[in-house]
Amino acid sequence: MIQFNQVYKRYPGGHEALRDLSFEITEGEMVYLTGHSGAGKSTLLKLIAAIERPTSGSVLVKGQNIRSIKREAIPALRRNIGLIFQDHKLLFDRSAFDNVMLPLQIGGFDHRESAKRARAALDKVGLLAREKANPISLSGGEQQRLCIARAIVNRPAILLADEPTGNLDSDYANEIMHIFKSFHQVGVTLVISTHAENVLTQFPARELHLKQGALL
Amino acid sequence: MSTFIEHLRVLRATLLRLLLTPNATLLNVLIIGIALSLPVGGYVILKSVQSLTGQLTGTPQISVFIKVGTGAGEVTRIGDKLKQNAKIERVEFVPRDVAFKKLQQSTELSDVIGDLSQNPLPDAYIVYPKATDASAMESLRDELKTWAQFDHVQLDSAWVHRLEAVLGFGRLAVGILAGLLSFALIAITFNTIRLQILTRRDEIEVAKLIGATDAFIRRPFLYFGLAQGLLGGVAAWLIVSGSVFLLNHYLGDLASVYASEFSLLSLSIADSATLLGFAAYLGWLGAWFSVSQHLWQIEPR
Numbered sequence: 001m002i003q004f005n006q007v008y009k010r011y012p013g014g015h016e017a018l019r020d021l022s023f024e025i026t027e028g029e030m031v032y033l034t035g036h037s038g039a040g041k042s043t044l045l046k047l048i049a050a051i052e053r054p055t056s057g058s059v060l061v062k063g064q065n066i067r068s069i070k071r072e073a074i075p076a077l078r079r080n081i082g083l084i085f086q087d088h089k090l091l092f093d094r095s096a097f098d099n100v101m102l103p104l105q106i107g108g109f110d111h112r113e114s115a116k117r118a119r120a121a122l123d124k125v126g127l128l129a130r131e132k133a134n135p136i137s138l139s140g141g142e143q144q145r146l147c148i149a150r151a152i153v154n155r156p157a158i159l160l161a162d163e164p165t166g167n168l169d170s171d172y173a174n175e176i177m178h179i180f181k182s183f184h185q186v187g188v189t190l191v192i193s194t195h196a197e198n199v200l201t202q203f204p205a206r207e208l209h210l211k212q213g214a215l216l
Numbered sequence: 217m218s219t220f221i222e223h224l225r226v227l228r229a230t231l232l233r234l235l236l237t238p239n240a241t242l243l244n245v246l247i248i249g250i251a252l253s254l255p256v257g258g259y260v261i262l263k264s265v266q267s268l269t270g271q272l273t274g275t276p277q278i279s280v281f282i283k284v285g286t287g288a289g290e291v292t293r294i295g296d297k298l299k300q301n302a303k304i305e306r307v308e309f310v311p312r313d314v315a316f317k318k319l320q321q322s323t324e325l326s327d328v329i330g331d332l333s334q335n336p337l338p339d340a341y342i343v344y345p346k347a348t349d350a351s352a353m354e355s356l357r358d359e360l361k362t363w364a365q366f367d368h369v370q371l372d373s374a375w376v377h378r379l380e381a382v383l384g385f386g387r388l389a390v391g392i393l394a395g396l397l398s399f400a401l402i403a404i405t406f407n408t409i410r411l412q413i414l415t416r417r418d419e420i421e422v423a424k425l426i427g428a429t430d431a432f433i434r435r436p437f438l439y440f441g442l443a444q445g446l447l448g449g450v451a452a453w454l455i456v457s458g459s460v461f462l463l464n465h466y467l468g469d470l471a472s473v474y475a476s477e478f479s480l481l482s483l484s485i486a487d488s489a490t491l492l493g494f495a496a497y498l499g500w501l502g503a504w505f506s507v508s509q510h511l512w513q514i515e516p517r
């Protein structure tokens with residue numbers, strides 16, 4: 001599903017964020033991405049979603065090489081990937097419901113069907129009662145869950161979560177991990193970057209540990 | 217079907233966005249309307265004047281005025297000589313008495329003429345040439361001017377030619393004006409869309425990150441440019457049509473004084489459709505340039 005071969009990523013400033021990464025994530029697998037701040041976790045996830053391109057080496061996602069993927073092919077790739085951003089990237093000019101509707105509008109789904117799916121996704125993260133609320137009025141944990149609802153509403157084959165439990169107390173973190181677990185059970189490929197030790201012990205899975213951009 | 221509904225959704229959102237900032241929208245629409253109404257107004261004037269020359273041109277003719285005091289026999293002899301000229305189709309004699317009577321009967325000048333005790337007018341011939349193009353007419357006029365018996369030779373179609381030249385100049389001026397102001401319209405839309413893109417930057421960035429195509433992102437802006445251009449076209453139509461109505465009302469008063477036939481033509485259905493279509497297209501084009509230029513600048517980093 002996801003395959004890295006001798007991947008290097010150097011940012012324009014000259015900083016080498018990833019060094020010689022080679023690994024594979026198979027379909028339906030759940031993998032943790034760990035490492036200190038600045039180790040390159042977000043960068044690795046960005047490569048998978050074609051937000052950044054590798055400087056050298058190849059990143060294959062569903063058989064497509066991100067290094068050489070054409071601009072026009074990127075939207076289709078991303079619609080197959082649910083992205084949960086470290087900084088949420090919610091839109092504050094519309095309701096929680098409309099935030100979740102966005103991927104469906106982009107996907108060109110029928111409005112009635114979309115509304116049904118959006119409510120189901122909000123229900124899944126426990127935010128159905130807040131569908132009319134502006135995201136700015138939601139708590140940190142609620143915003144995090146709204147971001148998850150937006151990522152899963154499309155039923156993507158791959159879910160990339162960048163520190164989804166960061167800044168959350170352990171109750172919320174567990175709740176979110178249970179949601180992920182349920183996706184794992186229906187065959188979604190999951191890559192979750194995290195700092196939290198308790199998450200790793202409570203929900204064990206393969207761990208990719210990064211140190212200064214290299215795999216340990 | 218779902219794409220059709222998607223287009224409807226974007227159209228609805230676009231109209232809401234236009235209404236959301238009514239002052240900015242109204243201002244833009246007015247600016248576009250005024251800019252477009254200038255060349256369109258020029259076009260209306262040209263069209264009206266042109267239809268006027270169409271009515272007046274008739275058959276081109278040359279009037280030759282014989283020197284006052286020339287005897288009747290000599291006048292007849294001159295007429296025969298004119299008729300023999302190969303370039304001349306036919307000749308019409310206007311005796312000075314007839315011309316004087318006509319002048320006395322004519323409306324405006326009757327008071328002035330009525331006081332004249334003596335007929336100041338000469339005998340005249342109206343010459344209808346065979347070839348009626350401008351250069352043939354002018355060479356015939358020059359030839360007639362060399363005749364010693366003539367006091368004055370006048371090419372009656374000369375003003376028509378002059379008017380034609382002026383109209384050609386006018387057309388060019390209107391064309392240049394239309395070109396420049398079209399450019400201004402594109403620039404206005406470009407800037408409006410640029411500001412919108414800046415304020416909706418987050419939305420565009422997020423949409424891109426979750427798989428929106430360029431077409432999807434472009435669509436609302438293109439609709440906006442199109443709608444704004446179209447509204448500007450409607451404003452221009454109202455400005456021009458309103459002005460024509462007012463001016464014609466005023467010209468109607470003038471006409472009763474000067475017995476003039478002139479009135480401004482209103483915009484035909486084809487003219488109106490062209491105006492609206494062109495305005496909408498220019499708005500769309502401005503938006504397209506703007507989105508294309510700014511879209512790649514906000515590639516998610």
Ligand SMILES: Nc1ncnc2c1ncn2[C@@H]1O[C@H](COP(=O)(O)OP(=O)(O)OP(=O)(O)O)[C@@H](O)[C@H]1O
Nearest residue numbers: 011012013015017036037038039040041042043044
């Ligand atoms: N756009 C960029 N331009 C230049 N350098 C960058 C850019 N993004 C990240 N970096 C650098 O690359 C390194 C890895 O960054 P990255 O965001 O991948 O780390 P991370 O593991 O996600 O850290 P954190 O846990 O704090 O989110 C950092 O040193 C960072 O400064």
Ligand SMILES: [Mg+2]
Nearest residue numbers: 041042086162
């Ligand atoms: Mg990070």
